[in-house]
Every structure is written in structure tokens, then in C-alpha cells.
Amino acid sequence: MEIINSSKEQNCGIIGKFKSKVMETIKTTKKIGDDDPRRIIHSIKVGLALTLVSLFYYFRPLYDGFGQAGMWAVLTVVVVFEYTVGGTLSKSINRGCATLIAGALGVGAEHLAGLCGEKGEPIVLGLLVIILATVSTFTRFIPNVKRRYDYGVLIFILTFSLVAVSGYRVNDILQLAHQRLSTILLGGATCIIISISVCPVWAGQDLHNLIAGHIEKLAAFLEGFGDEFFSSHGNEISTVPSKDYKDKSFLQGYKSVQNSKTTEESLVASEFQLKIQPLFIKMSRESGKSLKELSSSIKNMKFPSSAVETHAKNSKAAGDELNIILENSSLPTNADVHEIMPLLVVASVLIDIIKCVEKISSSVNELSQKARFKKTKSTAAIEKQQQLLHREIMKPVDDINVDGDDHRDLRDAKAFTGEEE
Template sequence: MEAPAGTSEKVGFSPWSKLRETAIGAGRKLRKIGTDDPRRILHSLKVGLALTLISIFYYVKPLFHGLGASTMWAVLTVVVVMEYTVGGTLSKGLNRAFATLLAGALGLGAHQLAALCGDKGEPILLSVFVFLLAAMATFSRFVPEIKARYDYGVTIFILTFSLVAVSGYRVDQLLQLAHQRLSTIAIGVATCLATSIFVFPVWAGEDLHDLVALNLEKLANYLEGLGKEHFGEKMETKKMVDLTFLQSYKSVLNSKSIEDALANFARWEPGHGGFGYRHPWKHYLKIGALIRQCACSIEALNAYISIAENDQMTVTDEEFLQRIRADCAAMSSESGKALAELAAGIRQMECPLAAVQHMSRAAAAAGGVKTAAPAEDASMPEVLRSATTASLLSEVVRRASHVVAAVEELSQLACFKRPENSHKAGAINPVAGVESPPHVVVYIEK
């Protein structure tokens, strides 16, 4: 007998099948997380290794008797200090070590000073010390420079000082207790640093370096694809919304928080690979900000083109339209090539000399748009659409010229190597006034 139509019953359904599907889905998700970045798996193994090494101090009796019950602080230190990148581990580790040392010393001093006031005055004076230092340290966390680099250290300072000052009132051997805790925390920090630096290290500086290059590549792919697919011969074949590969630039708009975190951690890292100790990491933030400004201009251009494609319009001046389209194609293509050269130069740490040439061609095309004049019988909506598109694209060219100049400055600060057989070096300076069209000035060293 057939089941009635519209029934929602599933043949053979059981809670076990639903549990099986959930387990399979979770397994696929975990597999994707591991395959997207295999370093995550290595980091998990490193944390396990660090905890195993530090546990030896708890299991071996001679080591345990030397440090006492404070050995557990070493285990806790590994758990809270171990970070994904070397810079993150160094930041937390050094903050924790120095904050513990400073707070412990001040706590002992406060205890000794309060003891001079007698049994009745000691708790009162200790309470005053805890109040004042905790209030001042907490207020210091609102200072942007301290918040960015030393926020964790200030938190540990407040915690350690409060523990030492308060517990010192009831503990007789306070100096021994402080020494044991400081020693165990130092051991935990040293274990984290050794594991993070010498066992498959993940450098925040390299990640920041690659992220900036990747963002440049995304903008370059969009601009080059726009020149071919929209302004080129394939202009009428597909709409912008159907070209999914042109949407990758959107992720650049939300990259600020990642760049700030990586730059902060990179400043803690020692020299490694092609990056020296004084590598200009702050300049990467400047480049990242300029890249996002360029991406915002691209977003405005992309939105306008997508909307304009839905409006059917009769062409009344084919020559003017072809002139604007050719100049826009040149601006888009040459700007994309310039950004692609910047990305390649950053990855290889070479001076992107070819980017200057591409940018000068894009600037020349942007200037050529100004000289294009429509026919007298051209329809006003058609002229406005072409002029608006060219104006938005000219703004992208202007933004891209600032990126080129910033990367050129980075190559000088970071001492990028010069390509072989390069006889002439160019330097690009963006020039854009209120009255003048977007353009660049190119200086050639003879």
C-alpha cells in the first residue's frame, strides 16, 4: 500500500543515522580546517609537546621537590602563553615574565613597608597599595600604545601584585613563594619560546608580508579581468554579477584587523629569513590602508557598473563610446599589471621597477579621457554613464598610484634587491590636485 502524497516520513530514519550524518559533517569541517592551513595541525602538536615537556617537572620527584606545588604555574603558563605565531608567543611570554617580576618585587616591597606599621596598620596600608596600583594599572590600559602591545602584561601585573600583597599577609615564607612562582613561570615561558621558535615556527612577519602581496594580487586580478571582460571585446557576453572571479577583492575591505594583529606580533619577532630585526613592519600597515582605499574605489566602480548594466540604452555616439571604452580598458589593464608587479616584487623582495611603467601608461590613459568629446547629437544619459564610469576608474588609478609609491618606499626601507640587468631605476610620485586630472610623475635615474 503506497504512502499518502505529501507525507514527511523518511523510510529507515533513526537517531543513529542523524548522528552519523552529524559526525561526517564535523569530520569534513575539521578536514577542511586542516587542509586550508596544515600549520594548524602542527601548532596543535606543538602545544601538546610543550605541555608534555613541562609536565616532567611535576612527575620527576627531584624537580618537583625543588619547585614545590608552584610547578603547576608552569603548566598554566604554557596553556595561556602558547600562541599560533612566534610573535604572539613572544609577546605573551615576555609580557607575563616581566610583569610577574615587576609585580612580585613591588608586592614584596609593599609587604615589607606595610609590616613597619604594626599588626593593625599593615592590612590598611596593603589595601591602599592594592587600590592605588590596581587603579593606575587599569587606567594605563586605555593608553593606545599600551593597549596594543602590553595589555596582557598589565593584566598579569595587577593579578600578581594583588596575589603577592594579599597572600603575604597570611604567608610567612613569602620570599620563597615568590621565588618559586617566578621560577616556574620563567620555565614555562622558556619552554613555550623554545617550542615555538625551533619546532616548525610560524612567523607573523611572513604572514603579514604574504597577506599584503595577496591583497595586491586580488585587486590586480579584478582590474585586469575588468579590462578584458567588461571594457574589452567580451563586453556584451556576461554581466558583472556573473563573473564571480571579479568578487575576490571584497575580502580586502575587511583585512585591517588581521593586518594590525600580525604587525603587532611581527615587531616582537627576532630577525628571520629575509626580514631583519628592524624590518619596517609599520609600513606594511600604511600599504594595507592604501590598498583598502583602492578597494573602496573599486567597490564604488563595481557597484555602478553592475547597476548600469541593468539599464538598456540606445547608443547614439559609437565613436565616443569606443574611445571611452579603449581608455578605460587601458586604465584598468595597466593598473592591474602595475599592482601585479607590486605583488610579485613584494613576494620576491625585489624592487618593482616595471610597475612604474605600467602606472605611467594608466595615468596617460586617464589623462586621455579628459580630451574625449561627445558628438553634439549624443544623448545625455549615454554621455553621463560613460563619463561617470571613466571618472570612477580614474579614481582607482589615482589610488593605485599611491600604492605604487608606498611599495616603492618600502623597497627602499627594507633594502629590496634590484632585478638583474636593470640599468635605470624609476621612482613614482602620485600627483593629484583638485583641478588637475589624476596623473603621476615618473623620475628616471640616469
């Protein structure tokens, strides 16, 4: 009875584990589909492409024209069809060019080997395969070739070897090369047409969202960095962080952009810390807010709002004030150097970050103009005010009426524009 009960428990345990695995797989599949529904569409597109190229086998006229070489179209779809349109185009071009060159060289190698007689033909073919395969494999280690043409070189080795070796037993080598090249081109063309015409996925759009997401994560990190840095030393000032800053998820977001972690274990002098702590927090928060505005601008494809410039000015003002404090502070003693050194390092990094944020802001402004982003109401209003002000300043004045108050108005306008009398 005990043996029977133990076997039942084992069966129940196995069934329970199987059910949990099935449920976990279903949840994972659902999550992947919810995160990016385009993945489901891509899977359907691959199935559709495979069905279309399978017609080379289903219909007799097509099969008679291509024969067993029709399988190359199926293999082409499997290995060429990528998630993005650019990836599909790149692989298709690589495969087509590599097949064309390797097929031509294979036919030439077969013709050259045939001139050496029946006994010398396999020897010559073997030598040519060894030489070309060795040279091609070595070129895959070249960085530029590996980055762009690695797949093409691999297909070149495969196609040349198949054409050269199989041509030894095939009477019409030209027909074999023609069939394989034709089916590969048809398979690649099918992939390209379906990839472009049916819900295309462009890598540029993903890059657009990826950059905006990274800037947003860096912004969240900078907004919470000041409070996190000083709270880790057990010294907190009167400023109370909001709920967003109490949440430590922004630290994980920063790690996803740059896998680095700085651990500060030294304590700083309390008097010196109280002077610069508010400036540290202001610099990091204002820089973070500025980056958030820029990230929102990139995501929504709108011109950056005036808040970006405001936050940038606030962070720069805090940085200038910090420089003044550091210049006017007395030199630390040898005992205090090790205590304040981490803080000085962070101050230097924050000042550099402010400069980087300014560069990012100018780059986003340039992108907004060249990509013709939508202008927000605040941006349009500011531009309109600037145009009206420019018109008022540059308004022509009669030489006859330039006296008294009119002359003072003209001098004020020149002084405003920086012109000298």
C-alpha cells in the same frame, strides 16, 4: 506499534544528525590542516612544551624545589604560547616583566602592611589592592597601552593581588614570590625556545604573503571592473570578456580587501559612453595587469618584469586620452548631468588608481633593491643594454680625431644625453 515506530524514527534521526555533524567536523578539520599545515605543527609544539614543563610535578627533585608553584609554569605555557615567534616573545616579555614588578610591589606592600600591626595589616593590604587594581585597570583603556601592554597589565593585576593577599597567610613571602617568578620565567623560556627551534613561524612571512594576496585580488578586480561596470548598464561593446572576466569571483576578492560596494543605477548618455568606454576598460585592465605582475614579483621575491612598466604606460596613455576627450567634449545639459555624473566619478577614481599603481610600482622596485630580490632574465638584459649604451655614449674621443663623421657622432652622443655643446 505507532509509538514504537515513531521512537525508532526519532532515534534514527538523532543518529543521522550525529553522523552528519561528525563528518562535517572531520571535513572542517581536514580543510584547516590542508590550508595551513603549520597549524598542526603548532599544536604539536604546544603539547611538547606542556609535557616539558610538567616535569616539575613528575620528578621529585624538581617538585621539592618549586612545590605547588610549578603549576605556574604550566599556566604560562597555556597563555603565552602563540602561533608566531613574535607573538610568543611579546607575551613572554610582557608576562615576565609584569610578574617581576608586581611581585616586588607585592612584597613591598606586605612589608608595609606588617608595620601597621596585626589589626591594621589586612586594612592596608585591602587599600593597596584597591588602589593599584583601579589604576592598572584604568590604564588598560589608554590606546597605546591597550595595543601593546594590555596582557602585561592584566598579569600585573593578577600577580600583585595573589602575592599581596596570599602573603597574609604565608610566613616566607620572599620564597613564594621567588618560586612564582622562577616558574613563570622557565615556562616562558620553554615556549620561546620551542617556538624558535621547532619549525618557527614568522609574522613577517605571513605579512609578505598577505600583501601579495591583497594586491592580486585588487588586480583581478580592476581587470574585470570595466566590463562589469558597463554590462551592469545593459550596454556592451564589441570587446568580449574572457572566461576570467565572466567569473564574478573577483568582485568577492575585492570585498575581502575593502568592505565597500558601489551601486551605480544611473544610465549615461550612449554617445558619450561609446567614446570613453574602451578607455575605461583599458585603464582598469592595464592597471590590474600591472598589479598582478607586482604581486607575482613580491610572492616570488623577484625584480618586477618589464611588463609592469608597459602596462603602466598603457593605462597612463588611456588616462591622458580620456582627459583630452573630457576637455574637448561639449558641456552637458541639465538633463544629462545626472546621467553622466556616475561615469565622471568613476573616471576620476580610475585616474587616481593609476597614480596609486605607479606609487606601488616604485615601492616594489625599492623593496626589490633593498631586499635583493632575484633578477629576471628580462630585467638583467635591460640593465646590461643600458650599461653598454652608457659606455658607448661616455666613450672618450681623441681631440685630434674629432672631425668630420667623428665630430657628428660626438654631437649625436651629447644630444642623446641632453648635454649642450
